[in-house]
Each structure stands twice: as C-alpha cells, then as structure tokens.
Amino acid sequence: MISLVNISKTFNRGALKALSGISLEAKSGELFGLIGPDGAGKTTLFRILTTLMLPDSGDALINGLDIKKDVTTIRSKLGYMPGRFSLYQDLTVDENLKFFATLFGTTVRENYAQIRDIYIQLEPFKNRRAGKLSGGMKQKLALCCALIHRPDILLLDEPTTGVDAISRKEFWEMLARLKADGITIMVSTPYMDEANLCDTIALIDQGRILSIDTPGNIVRNYPRPLYAFKAKNLYRLQQDLRLHENIHSCFAFGEYLHVSFRDESAVSLPVMAKWLEENGHQEIILKNQTPVIEDCFIDLLKH
Amino acid sequence: MRMLIILLRKEFQQIFRDKSILPLIIVLPIVQLLIMPLAADYDIRNISLGVIDHDRSPISQELLSVIGSSGYFIIRSEHTSYQEALGEIENEKTDIILEIPASFERNIARLGGDEVLISANAINAAKAGIGASYLSTIITGFNSNIKVNRLRAYGLEPVPRIDITSSSWFNPYMNYHYYMVPGILVMLVTIVSGFMATLNIVREKEIGTIEQINVSPIRKHQFLMGKLVPFWIIGIIVFTIGLGIAWLVYGIVPKGSIGLLYLFLAIYLVAVLGFGLLVSTFTENQQQSMFVAFFFIMIFILMSGLFTSVDSMPPWAQWITRFNPVTYFVEVIRMVMLKGSGFADIRQHLLTIIGFAIFFNGWAVWVYRKTS
Numbered sequence: 134m135i136s137l138v139n140i141s142k143t144f145n146r147g148a149l150k151a152l153s154g155i156s157l158e159a160k161s162g163e164l165f166g167l168i169g170p171d172g173a174g175k176t177t178l179f180r181i182l183t184t185l186m187l188p189d190s191g192d193a194l195i196n197g198l199d200i201k202k203d204v205t206t207i208r209s210k211l212g213y214m215p216g217r218f219s220l221y222q223d224l225t226v227d228e229n230l231k232f233f234a235t236l237f238g239t240t241v242r243e244n245y246a247q248i249r250d251i252y253i254q255l256e257p258f259k260n261r262r263a264g265k266l267s268g269g270m271k272q273k274l275a276l277c278c279a280l281i282h283r284p285d286i287l288l289l290d291e292p293t294t295g296v297d298a299i300s301r302k303e304f305w306e307m308l309a310r311l312k313a314d315g316i317t318i319m320v321s322t323p324y325m326d327e328a329n330l331c332d333t334i335a336l337i338d339q340g341r342i343l344s345i346d347t348p349g350n351i352v353r354n355y356p357r358p359l360y361a362f363k364a365k366n367l368y369r370l371q372q373d374l375r376l377h378e379n380i381h382s383c384f385a386f387g388e389y390l391h392v393s394f395r396d397e398s399a400v401s402l403p404v405m406a407k408w409l410e411e412n413g414h415q416e417i418i419l420k421n422q423t424p425v426i427e428d429c430f431i432d433l434l435k436h
Numbered sequence: 437m438r439m440l441i442i443l444l445r446k447e448f449q450q451i452f453r454d455k456s457i458l459p460l461i462i463v464l465p466i467v468q469l470l471i472m473p474l475a476a477d478y479d480i481r482n483i484s485l486g487v488i489d490h491d492r493s494p495i496s497q498e499l500l501s502v503i504g505s506s507g508y509f510i511i512r513s514e515h516t517s518y519q520e521a522l523g524e525i526e527n528e529k530t531d532i533i534l535e536i537p538a539s540f541e542r543n544i545a546r547l548g549g550d551e552v553l554i555s556a557n558a559i560n561a562a563k564a565g566i567g568a569s570y571l572s573t574i575i576t577g578f579n580s581n582i583k584v585n586r587l588r589a590y591g592l593e594p595v596p597r598i599d600i601t602s603s604s605w606f607n608p609y610m611n612y613h614y615y616m617v618p619g620i621l622v623m624l625v626t627i628v629s630g631f632m633a634t635l636n637i638v639r640e641k642e643i644g645t646i647e648q649i650n651v652s653p654i655r656k657h658q659f660l661m662g663k664l665v666p667f668w669i670i671g672i673i674v675f676t677i678g679l680g681i682a683w684l685v686y687g688i689v690p691k692g693s694i695g696l697l698y699l700f701l702a703i704y705l706v707a708v709l710g711f712g713l714l715v716s717t718f719t720e721n722q723q724q725s726m727f728v729a730f731f732f733i734m735i736f737i738l739m740s741g742l743f744t745s746v747d748s749m750p751p752w753a754q755w756i757t758r759f760n761p762v763t764y765f766v767e768v769i770r771m772v773m774l775k776g777s778g779f780a781d782i783r784q785h786l787l788t789i790i791g792f793a794i795f796f797n798g799w800a801v802w803v804y805r806k807t808s
C-alpha cells in the first residue's frame with residue numbers, strides 16, 4: 134500500500150514547484166496509474182517514493198513504512214524501473230540480472246518463478262549485451278531486474294514511452310499478470326489510452342492532482358454530453374466551430390472532433406448540421422460520443 | 437563483504453569487457469616510460485656554435501679544438517663578421533656565437549690576457565644559459581692551462597690554484613634517467629588511477645545506473661569501496677609494470693626496500709583515488725570531471741618537483757607544493773630508489789600522505805552522503 138499526504142517539492146530554491154500538495158492512496162494489489170503530460174511531476178513523485186529524494190513537506194508511507202525513516206527496509210521491498218534505461222549496457226542480459234539479484238541479497242534461481250514469463254522472451258538473448266537489445270527487450274530486461282528480488286511494490290516510471298505499440302500491449306499484459314500475483318503497481322504514463330488498463334488513476338498536471346478515481350468513474354463523471362463531428366475539411370471545421378458561441382470545447386481526436394456545448398437545450402445535431410452546411414462544409418458526420426479519459430483530462434484542465 | 441565482492445566482480449567484468457581500456461592500462465605506461473625520460477633530458481648537448489675568429493692564430497685554433505672536443509658543442513659555421521653570425525642566430529641555426537678578437541694571441545702574449553665574446557640565443561633559455569656556462573667553463577679551463585704552460589716556458593713554478601673535483605652522490609654519472617624515470621612513474625600512476633576512478637563514477641551518473649544502485653539496499657560506503665578497490669589494484673599493476681621497465685630498459689634497480697615503496701604506493705593510491713572520488717561528487721558528466729581532474733592533476737604534476745626542482749621555486753610556490761600529494765611521492769620514490777632511504781627517513785612523508793588520504797576520502801564521502 135502506498136499513501137501520500139500533502140507531498141510538496143520545489144526546485145531551484147522554491148522557484149519551480151514540482152509537486153504541490155499531492156495526496157493519494159494506492160491499495161495493496163492495485164494497479165495505480167499516474168496520468169499526466171511531460172513535466173507534470175510524475176518522475177519527481179517516483180523519486181520521492183523510491184527514497185532518492187526527500188519531499189519539502191508532507192508524509193509518505195509505503196506498506197506503513199515512512200520514506201524518511203525506514204529507507205533501507207523500504208528499498209528492499211521496492212522494485213523501481215526508471216524512465217530512462219539505466220542498466221549496465223556493457224554487461225550481458227544474464228550478468229545484469231545476476232548483479233541486481235545479488236545486490237538485493239538473492240539469486241536468480243531462487244526467484245525465477247517471479248520473472249519466468251518475461252524472462253522466457255529474453256532467454257534467446259541472454260548472452261547479448263544489454264546495450265545491444267531492442268527497445269522492447271530492454272524494457273523486459275529492466276522489468277526483470279526490478280522484479281528479481283520479489284518486491285511488494287513495483288514503481289514504473291513511463292515504462293512504455295518510446296516503445297512500439299505491440300511491445301506496449303505486451304507490457305501491460307505482463308503488468309496485469311504481476312498484479313494477479315498480488316504486487317502493488319504504480320505506473321506513470323503520458324498515454325491516456327493506457328489509463329483504462331489501470332484500476333485507479335490519478336490525473337496530474339503541473340504538480341497537482343486533478344482527479345483520482347477508477348477510469349470508469351472518471352469517464353462517467355464527464356459533466357456534459359459529448360459529440361463527435363467530422364467533415365471533409367477537418368481543420369476548417371475546427372476553426373468554424375470555435376467561433377460558434379454555443380461551443381464549450383472542440384478538440385481534434387483522430388479523424389473526428391470531440392465537441393461539447395455550453396447550452397444543451399439551445400442546440401441539436403440537425404441544427405448544427407444545417408449550420409455547417411450553410412457554412413460550406415461537405416461530407417458532414419455528427420454523432421454522439423462516449424467520453425474517453427483524454428476528454429476528461431482536457432475538461433479538468435479547463436477548471 | 438559479500439556485497440563488496442559482487443561489486444568488484446561487476447566492475448572487473450566491465451573493465452575487462454572494454455576493449456580499449458585494458459590495452460591502455462598496459463601500453464600507456466610502457467610507451468610513456470620509453471619516450472618521456474629520453475625527451476625530458478636536461479643534459480644539453482649538440483649546441484651549435486658559430487665562430488668568428490678574427491685572429492686565426494695557433495692559440496685561437498687550439499681553443500676551438502678544445503671546445504669542439506668537449507662533446508657539448510658542434511662548431512657549425514665560421515663567420516667573418518658578427519653581423520653575419522647574428523644572421524644565423526636569427527635563422528635559428530646557431531645557438532651561441534663565440535667571437536675571438538684579432539689581437540687575441542698577441543694580447544695574451546704581451547698583456548697576459550684578452551677577452552672573447554659569447555652571445556647566446558636566449559629564446560631557448562635553458563640551452564642559452566647552460567650552453568653559455570659550459571662554454572665559459574671550457575674557456576676558463578683553457579685559460580688556466582695557458583698560464584701554467586707559459587709559466588713553465590719561462591722556467592717558473594706554476595701559481596698555486598684550487599682544482600675543483602665534484603662527485604654526484606646517489607647518481608654518480610649524473611644520469612638524468614635515474615632522476616626522471618622514478619618521477620615519471622609517479623606521474624603515470626597518478627594519471628591512470630586518478631582519472632579512471634573519476635570517469636568511472638561519473639559515467640554511472642551519466643547513464644543513470646547509479647540510480648538503480650541507490651534504490652537498492654546497498655550502503656554508500658560499499659558502493660564507494662567497490663569503485664576504489666579496482667582502480668587501486670590497477671594503480672599497483674601499472675606501477676609494477678613501470679618498475680619492470682625502469683629495470684629492463686634503464687637498468688634502474690631500487691636501492692632501498694621495494695616493500696617500502698609499495699607500502700607508500702598503497703597509501704598514496706588511496707589519496708589519489710579519494711581525490712578522484714571528490715571530483716566525481718562535484719561533477720555531473722564526464723566532460724566536466726575530465727576538465728576538473730585535468731586542471732588539478734596538471735598543477736599537481738607541474739608543481740611536484742618532478743620537472744623543476746621545488747627548491748628553486750619562489751617561496752609562495754614552495755608553500756603550495758606542500759599541499760600537493762604528488763610532491764611527497766616524487767620525493768619518496770627518488771629517496772628510496774636512488775638513495776636507499778629507509779622507513780625512518782620517509783616516515784614524515786608517509787604520515788602526510790595518510791593525512792591526504794583521510795582528507796580527500798572523508799570530504800568525498802561527506803559530499804556524497806549529502807547529495808544523494
């Protein structure tokens with residue numbers, strides 16, 4: 134279990150507020166996601182949780198242990214995978230794994246069961262130097278090294294950034310299996326689509342938590358109906374809609390625009406379609422849209 | 437202890453895997469020790485001399501043949517005027533001009549003496565100074581011989597005079613290799629161990645692996661020991677190779693105890709590695725640490741008395757050399773290897789270097805604890 138109460142951290146003598154009053158709780162065996170853009174403070178939060186950095190104020194407990202006092206005990210219970218690949222590139226896959234196992238006072242053999250599913254994919258490359266692995270394989274090795282001492286809690290800082298779509302999918306499947314083993318996982322990602330794979334998510338921006346809930350609840354709490362608009366010239370469509378006085382928000386989302394209205398009673402889809410046609414738009418498609426996490430994030434940012 | 441062994445094994449795995457570092461450790465001292473002592477030779481020879489002999493008498497010819505046979509000078513050219521000879525100096529072809537006046541022999545015979553002119557090209561100050569003084573010495577010697585011969589010719593007893601015979605202790609043939617090789621050995625050990633440890637730690641910072649180490653239950657002093665011990669061992673290997681070359685190539689065998697030398701080396705390396713550690717705690721990447729380490733090691737070496745004698749430095753510079761660990765090892769290695777000094781003679785040096793080791797390492801560990 135991870136619980137944070139009012140964690141704040143500033144850099145450059147207070148000039149840069151990285152985290153302001155973060156409070157959250159990740160229950161045991163939960164897959165907890167920190168969702169936010171670059172510079173939101175996700176990495177700083179991880180550095181505090183891994184005892185690499187002290188917060189300016191606030192308390193943090195990991196499985197009931199204080200990050201300020203029980204540093205050594207916490208470190209033996211944590212598995213941490215930093216955002217940047219930071220294993221020894223000049224050592225082989227096996228050597229890295231053995232090194233980190235012994236560093237935590239255990240052996241690969243002893244905890245092989247923990248990493249078997251992941252390691253099987255790495256096995257053909259076990260004598261290859263870590264620096265020569267592909268991006269996806271590097272991630273798998275880093276995950277193995279973070280798991281080799283059977284941590285209770287796994288902290289993953291943007292594990293899927295810069296990894297191809299298939300490897301990303303595989304990676305989340307691995308996380309699901311680890312969760313099933315009872316490990317508490319906290320993972321950060323800038324990709325909103327990955328948020329749905331978490332049990333609970335915290336939306337973070339500029340060191341503040343915008344919302345904490347299950348992905349389902351966050352989506353359900355989207356405050357107004359959402360529509361998807363499409364026309365032949367999407368760019369001009371967006372320009373025109375943003376000038377319309379009843380438009381609350383309008384954002385490009387793949388091949389559609391996600392649109393919401395200020396006053397739902399004053400407008401309907403046929404009326405909008407007519408208005409757009411009058412403005413010279415062709416191939417108009419207007420439909421209802423279920424909100425996704427990104428819509429919620431954008432909406433929360435507006436407040 | 438088990439933790440330390442793990443770290444050491446990993447460190448050596450990395451060192452042995454690096455295809456460039458290992459040959460560097462072996463080849464660097466060999467090449468340096470083969471080239472440097474030959475180049476850093478203060479024994480000045482082959483000074484080219486331009487002669488303007490206005491006299492062309494038997495006695496002036498005799499003087500020139502004495503100079504020519506001294507082994508230090510090559511009489512490159514004979515000129516008819518000073519201007520012409522100066523032209524050669526301007527072209528960097530001649531180092532020193534010797535001008536013998538027209539009435540040289542006559543004045544010696546009649547007046548009992550004459551003057552010759554020595555002009556030296558002071559662009560190369562060492563060559564000019566030492567060359568001119570060699571030349572004066574030769575002429576003075578020649579001078580007194582003339583007197584003696586002339587007195588004898590008149591059937592008189594020679595005037596009593598004092599002959600100076602000097603003997604160089606601990607280096608009887610004034611062989612510069614004896615003096616330079618041990619010093620250069622110190623320089624090599626300092627550079628190899630100092631730089632390598634610094635760069636190695638900073639590299640862990642640069643690629644982020646230090647973070648993975650920091651989140652593990654490993655203690656800071658274990659990590660630092662894991663970094664120091666490999667380079668301590670490498671330092672000792674480099675020194676041993678160097679000692680072997682000193683013996684094989686230059687025939688230099690330590691007069692004193694080899695064990696004493698290694699004892700001092702062992703502590704000296706701890707001090708130098710501590711210095712490297714200190715640099716690495718203050719720097720973030722390899723470029724920064726390279727420059728900082730280079731700056732200090734450069735000063736350490738130039739002000740260590742290796743190339744220029746500490747005694748001839750101005751007082752403020754002598755004061756600085758006392759805060760330079762390299763100075764102590766250069767002194768000790770020369771004392772032990774050439775003079776055969778024993779433990780009692782270097783006790784003070786040993787205590788000082790222990791002080792350095794504690795100071796550098798203590799400071800480094802303190803900073804390291806504070807930053808992470």
